[in-house]
Amino acid sequence: xxxxxxxxxxxxxxxxxxxxxxxxxxxxxxxxxxxxxxxxxxxxxxxxxxxxxxxxxxxxxxxxxxxxxxxxxxxxxxxxxxxxxxxxxxxxxxxxxxxxxxxxxxxxxxxxxxxxxxxxxxxxxxxxxxxxxxxxxxxxxxxxxxxxxxxxxxxxxxxxxxxxxxxxxxxxxxxxxxxxxxxx
Numbered sequence: 001x002x003x004x005x006x007x008x009x010x011x012x013x014x015x016x017x018x019x020x021x022x023x024x025x026x027x028x029x030x031x032x033x034x035x036x037x038x039x040x041x042x043x044x045x046x047x048x049x050x051x052x053x054x055x056x057x058x059x060x061x062x063x064x065x066x067x068x069x070x071x072x073x074x075x076x077x078x079x080x081x082x083x084x085x086x087x088x089x090x091x092x093x094x095x096x097x098x099x100x101x102x103x104x105x106x107x108x109x110x111x112x113x114x115x116x117x118x119x120x121x122x123x124x125x126x127x128x129x130x131x132x133x134x135x136x137x138x139x140x141x142x143x144x145x146x147x148x149x150x151x152x153x154x155x156x157x158x159x160x161x162x163x164x165x166x167x168x169x170x171x172x173x174x175x176x177x178x179x180x181x182x183x184x
């Protein structure tokens with residue numbers, strides 16, 4: 001998968017270190033009572049991982065960061081991520097089929113060698129969806145995914161983008177974290 005740059009995280013880390021602050025001390029200054037949790041969130045920000053809403057605003061306030069510089073770094077990281085994603089998405093792949101066997105259980109099957117025509121693959125895949133009577137996805141390229149319901153051809157065509165992945169996923173409980181089928 002595409003990996004972008006992390007200018008924002010590097011900037012926050014350099015500023016924190018230049019001020020002689022540890023991640024725990026910064027977390028304390030940001031108002032965290034649980035310093036371990038706060039330090040992990042600061043580390044996550046500096047590593048370019050998921051940023052929880054209050055973490056960035058707290059770091060900006062405590063470290064007295066210029067919001068215009070922060071916005072500029074976020075935009076540069078975003079542009080780098082998009083460019084990296086597009087490069088990754090343009091690499092050819094061998095198409096494959098994902099079948100939902102039951103909630104949270106998926107099967108992956110590579111399209112047979114020699115099948116290069118989309119219509120031929122769709123016919124083959126429709127047979128799988130109908131035989132198993134379940135939802136099936138054809139990942140044709142890293143950009144295009146076709147969804148099929150049992151007995152219905154072309155129920156949906158989705159285009160993956162840098163910020164929208166159309167590969168099946170599930171969530172656990174009330175979590176907003178998506179678990180791609182590969183991790184389930």
